[in-house]
Amino acid sequence: MRKVMMMLAGVLMSAAMSAQQDSISSEQPAGRKKVGVVLSGGGAKGMAHIGVLKVLEKAGIPVDIITGTSMGSIVGGLYAIGYNASALDSLVRNQDWSYVITDKESMEKQSLSDRKKQYTYLYSTGRAIGKGEKSPGGIIKGKNLAELFQRLCTGYTDSIDFTNDLRIPFACVATDIMDNSEIVFHSGRLPQAMRASMAIPAAFAPVRMGNRVLVDGGLRNNYPVDVAREMGADIVIGVTLTGKPKTAEDITNTMSIVGQIIDVNCVNKYKENIANTDLHMNVDSHGYSTASFSAEAIDSLIRYGEEEAMKHWDQIMALKQQIGVGDDFKPEIHQPLRPRVLTERQRVTGFTFENMTPQAERFLKQKFQLAKTDSIDAQLEQELTTSMRVDLFYNTAECRLEPEGDGVRVILSASSRKSVMLHAGVRFDTEEYVALQLGLELPLNTAIPMNTDVTIRLGKRMKAKAALTVHPRSFTRPTISYTFFRNDMDLYFEGERDYTILFNQSQAELTPINFDWKHVNFMMGVRWDYMHYRSQLGRGTMKDFSLENEHFFSYRAQMNYNSEDNWIFPTRGSSFKAVYAYLTDNFTQLDDKPGMSEVSANWRTSFTIGSRFTLQPMLYGRMLFGSTVPPVFRNVIGGEWFGHYIEQQMPFAGVGHMEYADHHFVAVQLQAQQRIGKNNYVLFRVAGAQKAAEVKNLLDTHTLLGGQIAYYYNTMFGPLGASLGYSNHTNSVHFLLNLGYEF
Numbered sequence: 001m002r003k004v005m006m007m008l009a010g011v012l013m014s015a016a017m018s019a020q021q022d023s024i025s026s027e028q029p030a031g032r033k034k035v036g037v038v039l040s041g042g043g044a045k046g047m048a049h050i051g052v053l054k055v056l057e058k059a060g061i062p063v064d065i066i067t068g069t070s071m072g073s074i075v076g077g078l079y080a081i082g083y084n085a086s087a088l089d090s091l092v093r094n095q096d097w098s099y100v101i102t103d104k105e106s107m108e109k110q111s112l113s114d115r116k117k118q119y120t121y122l123y124s125t126g127r128a129i130g131k132g133e134k135s136p137g138g139i140i141k142g143k144n145l146a147e148l149f150q151r152l153c154t155g156y157t158d159s160i161d162f163t164n165d166l167r168i169p170f171a172c173v174a175t176d177i178m179d180n181s182e183i184v185f186h187s188g189r190l191p192q193a194m195r196a197s198m199a200i201p202a203a204f205a206p207v208r209m210g211n212r213v214l215v216d217g218g219l220r221n222n223y224p225v226d227v228a229r230e231m232g233a234d235i236v237i238g239v240t241l242t243g244k245p246k247t248a249e250d251i252t253n254t255m256s257i258v259g260q261i262i263d264v265n266c267v268n269k270y271k272e273n274i275a276n277t278d279l280h281m282n283v284d285s286h287g288y289s290t291a292s293f294s295a296e297a298i299d300s301l302i303r304y305g306e307e308e309a310m311k312h313w314d315q316i317m318a319l320k321q322q323i324g325v326g327d328d329f330k331p332e333i334h335q336p337l338r339p340r341v342l343t344e345r346q347r348v349t350g351f352t353f354e355n356m357t358p359q360a361e362r363f364l365k366q367k368f369q370l371a372k373t374d375s376i377d378a379q380l381e382q383e384l385t386t387s388m389r390v391d392l393f394y395n396t397a398e399c400r401l402e403p404e405g406d407g408v409r410v411i412l413s414a415s416s417r418k419s420v421m422l423h424a425g426v427r428f429d430t431e432e433y434v435a436l437q438l439g440l441e442l443p444l445n446t447a448i449p450m451n452t453d454v455t456i457r458l459g460k461r462m463k464a465k466a467a468l469t470v471h472p473r474s475f476t477r478p479t480i481s482y483t484f485f486r487n488d489m490d491l492y493f494e495g496e497r498d499y500t501i502l503f504n505q506s507q508a509e510l511t512p513i514n515f516d517w518k519h520v521n522f523m524m525g526v527r528w529d530y531m532h533y534r535s536q537l538g539r540g541t542m543k544d545f546s547l548e549n550e551h552f553f554s555y556r557a558q559m560n561y562n563s564e565d566n567w568i569f570p571t572r573g574s575s576f577k578a579v580y581a582y583l584t585d586n587f588t589q590l591d592d593k594p595g596m597s598e599v600s601a602n603w604r605t606s607f608t609i610g611s612r613f614t615l616q617p618m619l620y621g622r623m624l625f626g627s628t629v630p631p632v633f634r635n636v637i638g639g640e641w642f643g644h645y646i647e648q649q650m651p652f653a654g655v656g657h658m659e660y661a662d663h664h665f666v667a668v669q670l671q672a673q674q675r676i677g678k679n680n681y682v683l684f685r686v687a688g689a690q691k692a693a694e695v696k697n698l699l700d701t702h703t704l705l706g707g708q709i710a711y712y713y714n715t716m717f718g719p720l721g722a723s724l725g726y727s728n729h730t731n732s733v734h735f736l737l738n739l740g741y742e743f
Helices: 002-027 043-059 071-081 085-094 112-118 143-152 190-197 225-230 254-265 270-275 295-311 313-323 358-367 378-390 695-700
Strands: 035-039 065-069 123-128 170-176 181-185 207-209 212-216 235-240 279-282 346-354 397-404 407-414 419-429 433-444 450-458 462-470 479-493 496-517 520-538 550-562 574-584 596-605 607-609 613-625 658-660 664-676 680-692 704-715 718-727 732-739
Touching (some): 035 071, 035 225, 043 071, 043 085, 043 235, 043 295, 043 313, 065 071, 065 225, 071 190, 143 190, 143 397, 170 225, 235 270, 235 313, 279 295, 279 313, 295 313, 346 358, 358 378, 378 397, 680 695
Parallel strands (some): 035 065, 065 170, 346 407, 479 658
Antiparallel strands (some): 397 407, 419 433, 462 479, 479 496, 520 550, 550 574, 596 613, 607 613, 664 680, 680 704, 718 732
């Protein structure tokens, strides 16, 4: 019996050893050496790593371990979870890096008023208030980067072991500035580890983990060959991105100073790690910097990486012999374990809310109809986190997708809600010179979400506005507001200045119906206006203008629609606005007669021909009905924008100043927009209009004609450019220089 037991045990042990050997051989041939790939930091220059990985895959080099720092940690981390070089190439080319490396909000699906702020203010930031709230530090919080990493690493966002839970064992390096120590991530949350490794000091906010304050790993170990060796790499292939040493003349701004400090510190372990590399490739990224994220730069940098690797092709092929594989060996090009195409939808098994109030949960469930949502993609993820920050004022917001059954569970996590949004805008033009506008949004700690919005404008036109908005469970957002205007206006008559009018206007408005749905906003409410006239100077052409103080009550309905991809230089989509108002001075009548009715509308759409040329027809007008039309509400045309100086102002090509028009005005405009390069635009407009005191006479009056040509350069500070126009109404040429967003 004992012999039988011993024979049985021997058979089992033999089978176990055989199975183990089969398992090893399926992953790595017996006797083959482990290959480690090491990718250094370098900001945008790290795109070159993708080019090198393409050549290694082409050569059939197996990758058993991968380590990296900063941008090398991002490329390496994504490669470790299943993105091959081709997928990485496509991924980086399709990203909007001008959005990703900033803290801008994605406002495409937000309310029109929130979207408009993108094209009003050149600077917006959230600030924490209250005791214990810490400033994140750094010019950029990195929220968009964090969201991108979160999406790309779906399935790997929980705390995991980077050695055993990833397709390729991985590690990355960060620096703890509390004691200047090197922190090597072998485990944890992968998106957080990559974000910490690339937190360039001063530029990006550090990542806080307990008592650690983590920044770019390049300060301690920018080329972590030693980490790869410690993980068991027998052969190391490494890529660095060092350029020529900077001279004193190269240090000309803040970022170049920060970059030089990092470069000087990056020498830690550098020489030792270079000496410990079996095949070292240094990509010459001439012409590009750590911030070169343009499409042209990415294309060139990936190509530079390929070209550098091809220079070492013979060495790469010779390494295969040392590794222990034949020339014809081709490792399986790894594919993602899970669908990772950013536009692909994934089945939702449920939603979990972390650190959020019940009111906030209800708001998100109703706004996005989450009870009926059975799938999610990258766009919905972004819309959810944006709404959490914009609508609910959470300081940070995170959307994680955790695998559950045959789908994913969506986890929405937020931080403190005690924050304010600060906005600042500045502009200059040759009509009113310099203007400054400041905005402040503050949430209230109430059961039903509420927030206040304060706006102050300084310049020739002064304004102060305070609004309170309630966010109940339904989609409507009741609003009450008070606005004070101090107007200093020049009015023209057929091209000649006729009046200069100074008056103060107080305006209180209650809007119980304020409904937002996709690209639409609909409002209904009542308004009170009080006009306090201070002085009037002029020739006296407009004899019916009164200087007596007066007040008005009006009932108003307004619908806005905007699906344009850009509010300044749109290439697709349409915009439409329609207003009806009934004006009185006692809620029912105006000067003891029926009130005045206003009907106005404007519509614009874009048709793109090719990739750079866009045609934009526009139709607009304003009709006033009633026996009494107060001069302060009469039609006004001129300028570049609707409602720039006063609410009823309508633009007209070639008319630069504000000109009074008859009670009934309709116009049509055709604009041709040509983009030159990436940010240069040439615009040509032609317009025609009819105006008359009576609707029946519209077609019998003189036709207004105008034309205008303009050039603008689109910058992060707003459009910078000038226009030149002429019309048969003024019979004069008008020039306007504009710098900055319109407000």
